[in-house]
Amino acid sequence: MALTGHLVFSTLHTNDAAGGITRLLDMGIEPFLVASSVECFIAQRLVRIICPDCKVQIDPDKRMLAEFGIKDGLKDEKIFQGKGCESCKFTGYKGRTAIYEFLVMNDEIRESVLKRHSSDQIKSKALVFGMHTLRMDGWEKAKKGITTLEEVIRVTKED
Numbered sequence: 001m002a003l004t005g006h007l008v009f010s011t012l013h014t015n016d017a018a019g020g021i022t023r024l025l026d027m028g029i030e031p032f033l034v035a036s037s038v039e040c041f042i043a044q045r046l047v048r049i050i051c052p053d054c055k056v057q058i059d060p061d062k063r064m065l066a067e068f069g070i071k072d073g074l075k076d077e078k079i080f081q082g083k084g085c086e087s088c089k090f091t092g093y094k095g096r097t098a099i100y101e102f103l104v105m106n107d108e109i110r111e112s113v114l115k116r117h118s119s120d121q122i123k124s125k126a127l128v129f130g131m132h133t134l135r136m137d138g139w140e141k142a143k144k145g146i147t148t149l150e151e152v153i154r155v156t157k158e159d
Helices: 017-026 031-037 062-066 107-114 119-128 134-143 149-156
Strands: 040-050 055-058 079-082 093-104
Touching (some): 017 031, 017 040, 017 119, 040 079, 079 134, 093 149, 134 149
Antiparallel strands (some): 040 093
């Protein structure tokens, strides 16, 4: 909410939701204004959807799973990819969807903003309060067979 009570949506170019806070501060907006007027930061990335016509289950390699913090292999999860077919022009993908990261402001995060903590510190605090990262949301979509692990890694690589 803006200080006037109006709901305002805006776009910032950052790597993640927490980066939106530091970007506003870098632009010269006072920390007390960010802390008192912002309700939420959302980051999103588009990922390609696995083609439904050539989707097959795979066993991802250990290095791929390690990217998602999985060391002991898959439990009950099923991971898919597209083989490539005429329907998807042999890409294995057809269409796009988004993965999201929501950083909802609370008193502790507002305090971090006022203290001008780094985006990494703010992100760590938000994770404690239940925020799911882009990669976490991508993992969930990969487990549902919507996209591939490679696609999630491609769009969430840290700069």
